[in-house]
Amino acid sequence: MIERLGAAFAAIAERWMPSPFVLALLLTVTTGLLGVVVMGASPARALEGWGDGFWGFLAFGMQMTLVLVTGYALAVSEGASRGIRLLAGIPGGTRSAVALTAVVSLLVSLVHWGLGLIVGALLAREIGRTAARRGLDVHYPLVVAAAYAGFLSWHGGLSGSAPLTVATEGHFLESRIGVIGVEATLGSPLNLVMSGLLLLGVPLFLMAMAPRRGTPAPDRVVRDTEDDGERDDTGSPPWLDRSPWLGRLVALMGLWVVVRSFAGGGFSALDFNRVNFTFLFLGLLLYGSPWAYARAIREGIQGAAGIVLQFPFYAGILGMMKSTGLLERMSEIGASTGKGAFLVSTFLAAGAVNFFVPSGGGQWGVQGPVVVDAALELGVPVERAIMALAYGDEWTNMLQPFWALALLGVTGLAARDIVGYTGLVMLLTGPLYIGALLLLGRA
Numbered sequence: 001m002i003e004r005l006g007a008a009f010a011a012i013a014e015r016w017m018p019s020p021f022v023l024a025l026l027l028t029v030t031t032g033l034l035g036v037v038v039m040g041a042s043p044a045r046a047l048e049g050w051g052d053g054f055w056g057f058l059a060f061g062m063q064m065t066l067v068l069v070t071g072y073a074l075a076v077s078e079g080a081s082r083g084i085r086l087l088a089g090i091p092g093g094t095r096s097a098v099a100l101t102a103v104v105s106l107l108v109s110l111v112h113w114g115l116g117l118i119v120g121a122l123l124a125r126e127i128g129r130t131a132a133r134r135g136l137d138v139h140y141p142l143v144v145a146a147a148y149a150g151f152l153s154w155h156g157g158l159s160g161s162a163p164l165t166v167a168t169e170g171h172f173l174e175s176r177i178g179v180i181g182v183e184a185t186l187g188s189p190l191n192l193v194m195s196g197l198l199l200l201g202v203p204l205f206l207m208a209m210a211p212r213r214g215t216p217a218p219d220r221v222v223r224d225t226e227d228d229g230e231r232d233d234t235g236s237p238p239w240l241d242r243s244p245w246l247g248r249l250v251a252l253m254g255l256w257v258v259v260r261s262f263a264g265g266g267f268s269a270l271d272f273n274r275v276n277f278t279f280l281f282l283g284l285l286l287y288g289s290p291w292a293y294a295r296a297i298r299e300g301i302q303g304a305a306g307i308v309l310q311f312p313f314y315a316g317i318l319g320m321m322k323s324t325g326l327l328e329r330m331s332e333i334g335a336s337t338g339k340g341a342f343l344v345s346t347f348l349a350a351g352a353v354n355f356f357v358p359s360g361g362g363q364w365g366v367q368g369p370v371v372v373d374a375a376l377e378l379g380v381p382v383e384r385a386i387m388a389l390a391y392g393d394e395w396t397n398m399l400q401p402f403w404a405l406a407l408l409g410v411t412g413l414a415a416r417d418i419v420g421y422t423g424l425v426m427l428l429t430g431p432l433y434i435g436a437l438l439l440l441g442r443a
């Protein structure tokens with residue numbers, strides 16, 4: 001049954017799913033219409049909010065770009081590439097390929113969402129190439145969908161926006177809730193159980209979708225055997241650019257700062273800037289050569305093109321939702337239920353908002369105050385409300401392909417090739433999230 005549902009969802013997505021940029025434009029128009037028709041705001045007010053908010057994600061967009069490109073650099077380093085090739089040789093068919101890809105992507109996304117996306121994409125691509133060489137019947141689009149489905153774990157991991165934001169001194173809600181260490185959010189029994197459920201459930205769901213006949217990777221993916229080693233398009237660089245000593249010296253300086261900060265604050269010292277700081281200097285240490293690392297970062301920036309182009313549009317959507325009152329209304333609906341259903345309604349409301357604002361940090365910035373006030377009024381632990389919002393945000397990414405852009409660029413597919421499968425994963429994992437929130441959210 002799940003196999004037939006997967007095929008049906010895939011067929012619908014292939015026919016009707018627009019490109020991610022077109023989706024951003026459609027959501028812009030839809031938000032404006034909802035603000036005017038439903039909320040009664042004037043068109044001028046909606047457009048003013050759109051224009052005022054358009055550049056609101058510049059700082060956050062830079063953080064997200066760094067998360068992605070530093071993750072890419074680590075994923076294509078020599079050691080990681082060797083490990084990915086070894087893993088790609090393990091599967092013997094579609095079911096084992098999707099299970100392996102999903103587990104690896106879920107685990108790595110718990111550490112670093114950008115790294116998880118890229119490692120999952122590179123593993124899926126290498127599985128497609130290996131299957132072509134060995135003559136294996138593997139359904140490549142489903143393998144790529146498994147790589148993106150691994151993104152489901154990111155907001156409960158070490159680079160999760162909302163938990164890291166409230167763990168940072170000086171965050172905008174500190175006067176109301178103080179600084180909440182990640183041991184109370186990411187390290188909570190609720191999040192540990194939820195992460196375990198995803199690690200078990202997502203691979204099983206994807207294996208059940210596996211069609212009886214495979215679909216090979218596109219020829220352009222199979223033929224692309226470009227050497228991942230060092231290249232220089234502008235002539236041989238000076239010896240100092242190639243020398244590993246300067247890069248590794250500076251990397252060790254940076255990692256000393258990281259170790260010292262964690263020694264003083266432990267796990268609770270984790271925040272967004274420390275995550276980026278750590279992965280940047282870890283990558284520089286692995287490459288050694290400043291020239292080689294800069295080249296890997298330059299390649300990774302190509303995958304961040306969607307952030308550069310589309311983040312301003314989603315910031316504008318957010319500004320329009322705020323100016324028309326639409327965002328507050330959506331958040332209030334999620335927070336208007338009684339104490340027993342509060343976490344589930346927050347989860348569902350966050351999932352709805354994520355379609356319009358696919359940014360965990362941006363979403364927490366505007367939905368967070370409403371959720372916090374409601375949690376305090378109802379007597380619900382704020383840290384659990386934070387995780388309910390985080391789960392809703394990551395959950396509907398399976399239908400909102402914005403964050404799949406880098407993965408699709410690596411794997412050579414379009415969003416419509418995978419969203420049918422990931423959309424079904426979203427539906428199947430919904431009961432897991434709701435069950436965990438109902439059983440553990442009040443513990």
